[in-house]
């Protein structure tokens with residue numbers, strides 16, 4: 011082996027992506043650690059023109075680009091998808107000419123030869139080295155934690171990386187009891203996340219109260235109340251001494267002799283800075299890698315260590331280590347100022363940590379002292395444990411030196427600023443915690459300092475938000491997309507909205523666009539509907555032409571406008587296929603590989619042997635990927651090729667079940683009086699009648715119905731958009747606004763009526779009211795609470811506004827105009843309607859279940875297909 | 888990664904009539920699939936057919952004069968520059984025009 015396996019420091023990608031160098035060679039910057047601090051430091055360096063000065067190599071032992079570690083909590087809870095959390099995806103590195111060694115671990119730094127050794131055996135020379143190795147979960151000593159080979163007992167997890175999160179997700183569905191050890195931020199997030207997957211979760215915490223690093227005892231107890239209300243068992247002052255289980259963990263043994271059963275254990279008992287690399291390489295390490303105000307390391311012999319720096323959680327600065335992201339943004343910017351020479355005298359003086367977090371869905375903010383320390387410190391406290399609200403402030407010599415908020419953090423912006431800048435405080439101290447003539451939220455946004463950090467997770471200042479608004483962002487959503495503010499833990503969202511509103515114009519300016527029906531047209535739904543009627547606009551392009559600023563069309567507004575036009579003009583719309591979402595162009599639901607799913611109508615969930623035979627034949631003939639009984643009481647044929655759709659519908663000879671549209675989907679029913687010994691009303695027939703009447707109605711969002719024969723509720727009518735329950739003596743209850751999807755909500759009782767006919771009439775009127783008044787994509791579970799059930803009942807049942815006759819008439823018109831979309835496909839409506847858009851390259855295909863397996867199909871008997879995309883001919887030059 | 892200025896050569900992929908106004912269709916150019924869009928203004932655009940985010944079929948997406956919105960996760964890309972509006976990797980943009988006889992001609996990259 012040669013002494014150095016010098017890799018070329020300038021890869022071909024670098025050569026093309028970078029501007030020509032100005033005569034002098036760029037210095038070699040090597041960064042070890044591709045996490046939030048390392049990648050941020052490089053971003054800051056590039057932002058200061060560093061690409062001309064440095065060729066950059068990054069080592070990251072996680073085989074990915076840089077992702078938002080904070081958002082792992084959301085991924086675990088199923089609230090966010092993995093792909094959404096990447097801050098710098100792999101192409102970003104290539105685009106910026108960075109040589110990323112993903113999945114490679116640096117093992118040793120030879121400071122004298124200025125070489126980084128890695129676990130592939132390679133050695134990479136540097137001129138400037140930055141360590142950003144972060145930290146790792148700390149596993150306290152417990153009997154049974156590890157197996158003989160040193161690996162963790164199966165079923166035991168840390169919570170730090172994407173891989174940790176994936177591993178937990180993979181197992182969460184298979185198990186039922188989890189114990190989380192450690193009740194700090196991470197432990198609470200892990201417990202909350204696992205509980206969302208249906209596990210019974212206990213949390214064991216050895217200090218006396220939760221989040222003891224940030225909160226005082228009383229605040230910790232209030233938080234504990236909120237956590238217990240979620241259904242998580244909390245055991246404080248409880249030390250874990252052992253894990254039980256041979257092959258896999260089976261329980262957690264506490265010092266007091268109790269044992270908690272567990273088939274998953276997550277250990278979140280603190281973190282330890284990853285400082286071994288630095289220590290092994292002769293750098294000064296105490297609790298972490300020691301740096302000075304220039305973020306520079308020293309040798310362990312006290313000597314100059316050369317151009318070696320460190321940032322992030324692996325760092326100890328003036329005796330402090332940090333476990334949150336905000337300080338590392340400051341460190342990264344000081345480092346970048348120094349390395350690029352933008353400000354060669356830049357210094358880091360430590361961060362005052364203020365925590366503002368959403369923990370397990372509960373807002374928590376803490377800054378400075380959590381309790382008074384001196385006799386003359388003032389302590390202002392408000393505590394309402396029953397509602398889970400706690401606020402306190404510590405004042406010393408007229409200045410705010412600490413504040414804690416749990417459950418209600420509306421005052422955080424004001425407190426934070428008072429804390430950071432030592433502002434004069436209101437004489438009446440209670441005003442620190444409540445708005446009583448102190449700056450209101452709006453003026454709070456106005457008075458907030460420009461450089462005040464609003465989003466700690468992504469390091470976004472007020473100025474950045476204001477700039478985004480000046481730069482043309484006109485909705486909160488656009489600001490969030492542009493700045494990433496609010497995309498971490500989410501606790502700052504309301505402040506981001508306030509600042510956006512304020513920056514967008516004056517104290518009272520509300521974010522108007524929030525009320526617009528579509529982003530492209532500045533009108534709410536009623537104004538838009540009136541304008542469309544008045545001008546007799548019948549096509550989506552006519553609406554854009556006449557009503558959008560500058561007549562500009564907007565891809566993201568098209569689908570909503572198509573739906574609205576069809577509600578306004580049943581049967582009288584000028585069709586424009588491009589204004590439809592692909593599902594509505596081909597009447598099927600697109601899937602991850604570009605194939606589609608086909609769900610035939612099966613009214614009320616009732617089918618026949620004849621229908622089943624036809625479905626079975628079609629499934630064979632087209633070799634569908636899977637045949638599945640859906641949660642909507644019908645049968646789904648999945649993984650169908652686009653070009654097969656028309657023939658499949660013809661062969662099925664059944665109408666569309668509309669499982670793809672923003673429209674009425676299904677009416678689930680139970681077996682009711684015909685068969686069930688408890689049935690009080692013929693729920694099956696009523697369900698079929700409702701489905702027949704409302705089939706295919708386009709709505710602002712999906713609309714799902716159910717009818718049950720008694721309050722045992724076997725078809726889940728209490729949690730449907732419209733749910734009907736037989737209550738005996740010929741009477742039926744109608745519930746609206748229920749949900750059991752991403753939100754779970756019991757519907758509100760709209761009315762109790764005496765006949766199936768009245769059920770049909772009233773639910774129809776409610777549906778039309780919803781179609782005409784709800785915002786785009788607003789499900790009834792938001793619409794009904796927004797108006798209040800009393801208001802809905804007044805309009806729909808009591809006709810307080812004189813709308814009933816019109817609603818009934820327009821619904822009847824829509825019902826009359828119904829055409830089964832699957833009758834269309836036999837002749838394509840536009841050229842190439844069913845031509846595949848599937849690329850020839852490999853895609854993540856939906857799996858085909860093997861023939862014979864449950865849900866499986868026979869091997870591909872279907873061969874002839876016009877699937878091959880058209881191949882082009884070359885143009886003669 | 889970004890627009891290639893001088894395509895090696897041009898390829899006729901089909902006739903404009905095959906692409907309905909405001910929609911997209913996929914073609915193969917040099918073994919690579921390209922999504923061709925016909926804007927309502929009459930212009931055409933062409934970009935790689937596979938969504939860089941997670942492989943979605945961009946030709947099934949919705950467009951306006953500026954962007955294409957992928958049908959799978961609704962991220963948007965600028966059809967002229969290929970840049971993502973949501974921090975995703977960029978799209979490869981192909982030069983594309985309508986020839987005198989109504990043929991759609993795409994530059995191979």
Ligand code: SRM
Pocket residue numbers: 599600601602607609638639640641642643644645646648669675676678712714748749750751752753789
């Ligand atoms: C097929 C089915 C699952 C199954 O195998 O049973 C299903 C499949 C999908 N559901 Fe569902 N949902 C299915 C029943 C449900 C139910 C249960 C029910 O209808 O009784 C719910 C809860 C009830 C509700 O909607 O309130 C449900 C709540 C959701 C949600 C959450 C909606 C919400 O606002 O809370 C989504 C996401 C969305 O709409 O944005 C969703 C979205 C989806 C989509 C359409 C995702 C998509 O946009 O592509 C899935 C399509 C998969 C595919 O590739 O075809 N699905 N989904 C069920 C079809 C029922 C049917 O026959 O029509």
Ligand SMILES: Cc1cc2nc3c(=O)[nH]c(=O)nc-3n(C[C@H](O)[C@H](O)[C@H](O)COP(=O)(O)OP(=O)(O)OC[C@H]3O[C@@H](n4cnc5c(N)ncnc54)[C@H](O)[C@@H]3O)c2cc1C
Pocket residue numbers: 042043044045046047048069070071072079080081082083114115116117142143144145169170171196199284287321322323324332333334335336338367368466467499
């Ligand atoms: C689930 C979770 C939720 C959190 N929530 C919040 C929150 O709400 N608010 C908040 O402020 N903070 C939160 N944090 C903390 C925050 O994520 C960290 O402060 C931040 O990630 C620290 O950044 P870093 O770059 O120092 O370390 P990391 O982000 O851990 O990056 C270090 C990287 O270096 C790599 N590495 C280490 N050694 C080597 C080596 N020898 N060679 C190559 N690569 C190496 C590691 O694999 C890692 O990828 C949370 C953390 C977690 C895990």
Ligand code: SF4
Pocket residue numbers: 680681682683686687688689690693718719720721722723724725
């Ligand atoms: S809801 Fe009532 S009628 Fe229907 S199956 Fe259940 S018990 Fe029987």
Ligand code: FES
Pocket residue numbers: 938939940941942943957958959960961962
């Ligand atoms: S695959 Fe295109 S946006 Fe996700």
